Amino acid sequence: MTADAPGFVPTPHPAWLPDDAFAALGRRRVVVAGDGALAGTVAEEVAAATARFGGSFSRLEVGDGVADADLVLTLATDTDAGSASGTDPDAGEGFRLTREGGAVVVQADGDAGLLHGLFHVVRLGEAAFDGPDADETHAPATGLxxxxxxxxxxxxxxxxxxxxxxxxxxxxxxxxxxxxxxxxxxxxxxxxxxxxxxxxxxxxxxxxxxxxxxxxxxxxxxxxxxxxxxxxxxxxxxxxxxxxxxxxxxxxxxxxxxxxxxxxxxxxxxxxxxxxxxxxxxxxxxxxxxxxxxxxxxxxxxxxxxxxxxxxxxxxxxxxxxxxxxxxxxxxxxxxxxxxxxxxxxxxxxxxxxxxxxxxxxxxxxxxxxxxxxxxxxxxxxxxxxxxxxxxxxxxxxxxxxxxxxxxxxxxxxxxxxxxxxxxxxxxxxxxxxxxxxxxxxxxxxxxxxxxxxxxxxxxxxxxxxxxxxxxxxxxxxxxxxxxxxxxxxxxxxxxxxxxxxxFPGAPDAVRQALHTVLDGSWETYERYTSPLGVGFMVRPGHHYGPDVDGYEYTPWGTYHFADRDGIGVDRSVRTGTGYAGQYPSPWRETYESTRTCPDELLLFFHHVPYTHVLHSGSTVIQHIYDTHFAGVDAVERMIEAWSAVSPLVDPRLAERVAERFAEQLRSATEWRDQINTYFLRKSGIPDERGRTIY
Ligand code: GCW
The missing domain is CATH 3.20.20.80 (Glycosidases)
Incomplete structure (x- = not known):
């Protein structure tokens, strides 16, 4: 069946577990010791990786003597066997990793710890084996x-x-x-x-x-x-x-x-x-x-x-x-x-x-x-x-x-x-x-x-x-x-x-760098071209995609921005507004209460202010709206440029999907910019200081 035939279901992308992510481990001599259900899963993973990359795999009992292994994944010998192989997968998720002269031992607190230890080693790749001697303990911050x-x-x-x-x-x-x-x-x-x-x-x-x-x-x-x-x-x-x-x-x-x-x-x-x-x-x-x-x-x-x-x-x-x-x-x-x-x-x-x-x-x-x-x-x-x-x-x-x-x-x-x-x-x-x-x-x-x-x-x-x-x-x-x-x-x-x-294992470093250029600031970029200064929403009702400044303004959903010809924002102060700021302990209740101390990025969440209000950044609210919306679209253009330079270096199907998404992001960001800027120009009557095109 070809990729275009009806009913064709492509193999899902391997995401962060392509076969090659296991190369470092797969080339080693690996021992797995433990008899719980998850030890079985770990053993299957290791067996597959070592078969693929020419390493060796053996399965031992916990406590058996091990000679000549590069990596031992074992239950800690002092782990009580009940919790190790029992039914509680939250128990014993942690592990200790030691590396001495290039030989790595992962001692898991329980069955689940073996699995987490395995994936830790996978994540480290070659560094798991060629790093300096180490003795580390790892455990999750929470079991939930x-x-x-x-x-x-x-x-x-x-x-x-x-x-x-x-x-x-x-x-x-x-x-x-x-x-x-x-x-x-x-x-x-x-x-x-x-x-x-x-x-x-x-x-x-x-x-x-x-x-x-x-x-x-x-x-x-x-x-x-x-x-x-x-x-x-x-x-x-x-x-x-x-x-x-x-x-x-x-x-x-x-x-x-x-x-x-x-x-x-x-x-x-x-x-x-x-x-x-x-x-x-x-x-x-x-x-x-x-x-x-x-x-x-x-x-x-x-x-x-x-x-x-x-x-x-x-x-x-x-x-x-x-x-x-x-x-x-x-x-x-x-x-x-x-x-x-x-x-x-x-x-x-x-x-x-x-x-x-x-x-x-x-x-x-x-x-x-x-x-x-x-x-x-x-x-x-x-x-x-x-x-x-x-x-x-x-x-x-x-x-x-x-x-x-x-x-x-x-x-x-x-x-x-x-x-x-x-x-x-x-x-x-x-x-x-x-x-x-x-x-x-x-x-x-x-x-x-x-x-x-x-x-x-x-x-x-x-x-x-x-x-x-x-x-x-x-x-x-x-x-x-x-x-x-x-x-x-x-x-x-x-x-x-x-x-x-x-x-992207084995991809040139330029790919990693481009991903940083694209993604590091992408949350803030999205914020720039969408609803300003914490006011929220302004999306199309129902599906919530794309701009619609007043889409929710006269609905029962409680998500309003209250823009009029003079200003915008929701007064949630204790003194003159809904009192929401008072739900915070000090110092935040005081910080949010006053426009003098409220952080810029949340100003319109907490306060209704005139368009001419001057932010801590030195810009007025209206000029900030214009500037960030132009800057947001410019940033999307730069993201696309950075990615285009390296996209030939990755899987063409993935590159094609990303290109298609970027085209839509640029279209949508431009629509956001123009609708938001036009809306606020019409409401406020205040022109852009820099005279850029606003419709
Ligand atoms: O964000 C809103 C969504 C609803 C969702 C709801 C929730 C599952 O628009 O689709 O319902 O939150 O979190 O329950």
């Missing part, structure tokens, strides 16, 4: 490193098969059922394991009628998916509908305090865990954008979450309960309602009320995955609650995988943000809050942090597309997300090097 899929089993009439998916269809479902052939899921699981992901929720948080049945009638298919992920140390979670007792159980209520409802969930959990003993738990979007929840019964979110938590507790299951709760039917005329306030107003009063196995999953910003938002104050407001930081790897609001936008720098900035100091200092960062390290850091004056980690969750950007992620460069986002979950302090520019080194 999760990806959420917004995949529907059926194709949804409006949202398609994958909600906010830009990479083709679902990896898991086809034609309204779980795929018979899960080989692509297997490849995906391998890619995720290589970057350290260890949990995956396999269906959309908007749980429609068909998808609700994954919990019951289709459980057998979930068992099959879980078996694939298990070989890679990854647990499966399901998103469930809070109304499941009604939808699936024929009850007349899903009131969390109703005993029949609670029993229904107890039985549901018992069925799931007896079929999948290492099942992870449930993800719940309740009372949000039309999803059912406890409010219908006059109950709180703690009532709802805790009822589910009790049902899964006997199995060490988790409830990921999303904090994305706001009124999506507000009246745009009503200036006193502020969507940004909603999550804090709902959840802060419930701090301390959630069961120990509830993780409250909080989007990084108070609105909705915008290119720029302040970090959500909910993350700082619940010291007695397990908190997970939720990111969006899928680029809903950042170019939908048609634009090259590397989000590593944005995530890194969020992870490093400290609520209790302007310059970091010794106070906990967002990463500390999500990984539980906050407990160990100096008391920030807000009371001690009592709960264990809630970890990280993010919406996946992968689908059945040949390149997994639509834009081949969007693979870098999936890569960086996994690696930052493992170690939030990693430098996103270094992660780009890692990703490029693995994905």
């Amino acid at each position: 490193r999760m990806l959420d899929h917004w995949d529907n089993v059926d194709t949804h009439p409006v949202m398609g098969q994958v909600e906010r998916g830009y990479s083709g269809g679902s990896l898991f479902y086809e034609d309204g059922v779980v795929r018979a052939d899960l080989s692509r899921v297997e490849r995906y699981a391998r890619l995720l394991a290589a970057v350290g992901i260890n949990r995956v929720a396999i269906n959309n948080v908007n749980v429609h009628r068909r998808e609700a049945r994954l919990l019951t009638d289709d459980l057998g298919d979930v068992v099959r998916i879980a078996a694939v992920f298990r070989r890679w140390g990854i647990r499966v979670h399901l998103s469930v509908s809070f109304a499941s007792p009604i939808l699936l159980g024929g009850l007349s209520t899903s009131d969390p305090l109703d005993t029949d409802v609670a029993h229904w969930w107890v039985r549901a959990a018992a069925r799931v865990w007896s079929a999948i003993p290492d099942f992870g738990g449930f993800v719940v979007k309740a009372d949000s954008e039309g999803q059912p929840g406890p409010f219908a019964y006059g109950r709180t979110h703690a009532d709802g979450a805790n009822m589910l938590a009790a049902a899964v507790e006997p199995y060490d299951g988790l409830i990921h309960w999303r904090a994305f709760v706001y009124d999506h039917r507000q009246d745009w005329r009503d200036r006193s309602t502020d969507r940004a306030r909603a999550a804090y107003d709902h959840f802060h009063p419930l701090d301390g009320a959630f069961a120990d196995n509830v993780v409250v999953q909080v989007k990084y910003g108070p609105m909705d995955f915008q290119v720029r938002e302040p970090v959500s104050p909910v993350l700082a407001a619940m010291p007695r609650t397990r908190i997970a930081l939720e990111l969006q790897v899928t680029q809903e609001y950042t170019g939908q995988q048609r634009h090259a936008v590397y989000l590593g720098p944005q995530w890194s900035q969020i992870l490093g943000f400290s609520f209790w100091s302007a310059d970091g200092g010794a106070s906990p960062t967002v990463a500390d809050l999500a990984t539980g390290r906050a407990k160990a850091v100096e008391d920030p004056g807000t009371g001690a942090w009592h709960k264990p980690a809630g970890g990280f969750a993010a919406v996946s950007n992968a689908g059945d597309d040949e390149f997994w992620t639509g834009h081949p460069f969007a693979q870098a986002n999936l890569y960086a997300y996994g690696r930052l979950c493992w170690d939030p302090t990693l430098d996103p520019a270094d992660l780009l090097d890692e990703w490029a080194g693995l994905t």
Whole structure:
């Protein structure tokens, strides 16, 4: 069959695990010792690599004497065999790596640590073997490193098969059922394991009628998916509908305090865990954008979450309960309602009320995955609650995988943000809050942090597309997300090097350099040509692609910019606005409160100012809008030039896909520039100081 024939499914791109990424290891004499399930996976990987590149492979018992090996991957001899080979893949994920005279030993804390140790060696390539003598220990910052899929089993009439998916269809479902052939899921699981992901929720948080049945009638298919992920140390979670007792159980209520409802969930959990003993738990979007929840019964979110938590507790299951709760039917005329306030107003009063196995999953910003938002104050407001930081790897609001936008720098900035100091200092960062390290850091004056980690969750950007992620460069986002979950302090520019080194092995250094030129500043470039100074949205309603300045201005969604002839922005100050700034601890509540101290990039998120307001940068707001929009498109042109110079050096199919995406990015960025500039010229009547063309 030719590439153009109908039904042709190209082999998926190897992403960061092409065969050549295993060359250094594959040329060595490698020993694998361990008898757990993941040791089996490691042994298969090593056997394949050594067969391909001429090395040798042997499998030994832990503790057997080893002679003449370049690399030994073994369970630590003092590891208790139960946890090493048992069913808990989160246990023993760490490993110790020693290198002496070129001989490398990886001693894993448990079965999962062997797998992570293997991929660490793969990442290092030759440097694993020819580096100086070393003795290092590696362990993840948290055991909760999760990806959420917004995949529907059926194709949804409006949202398609994958909600906010830009990479083709679902990896898991086809034609309204779980795929018979899960080989692509297997490849995906391998890619995720290589970057350290260890949990995956396999269906959309908007749980429609068909998808609700994954919990019951289709459980057998979930068992099959879980078996694939298990070989890679990854647990499966399901998103469930809070109304499941009604939808699936024929009850007349899903009131969390109703005993029949609670029993229904107890039985549901018992069925799931007896079929999948290492099942992870449930993800719940309740009372949000039309999803059912406890409010219908006059109950709180703690009532709802805790009822589910009790049902899964006997199995060490988790409830990921999303904090994305706001009124999506507000009246745009009503200036006193502020969507940004909603999550804090709902959840802060419930701090301390959630069961120990509830993780409250909080989007990084108070609105909705915008290119720029302040970090959500909910993350700082619940010291007695397990908190997970939720990111969006899928680029809903950042170019939908048609634009090259590397989000590593944005995530890194969020992870490093400290609520209790302007310059970091010794106070906990967002990463500390999500990984539980906050407990160990100096008391920030807000009371001690009592709960264990809630970890990280993010919406996946992968689908059945040949390149997994639509834009081949969007693979870098999936890569960086996994690696930052493992170690939030990693430098996103270094992660780009890692990703490029693995994905384009053997390519001339010019390719790596061009990728830096294209991607390092791409998040800020996208920000420049889209909505200015933190004001957000201005996208086409519904699909959220492309500019539409007033698209949401008179809708019920709560995402307004309030531009008029004199000025723009949302007054969220305590003194004259919605009071949102007061949800932050000091010093940020004061910093955000005043236009004198508010950082430029968030000015319009926090304040309504005249177009002539002078920014810290020295520019007026209106001139900043014009300048950044021209600069953003210029930057896209430079990105394209840099890539064009090296694209003949990479796989032509990949080059072709990138070229096609760049053409669209340039078209779209130009459209953004012209619509935004024209809109504000017409509103303000203030011309561009530099006299450039504005329509
Ligand atoms: O960003 C918004 C999206 C919705 C999504 C929702 C959420 C799954 O536009 O498509 O629904 O957030 O996070 O629940």
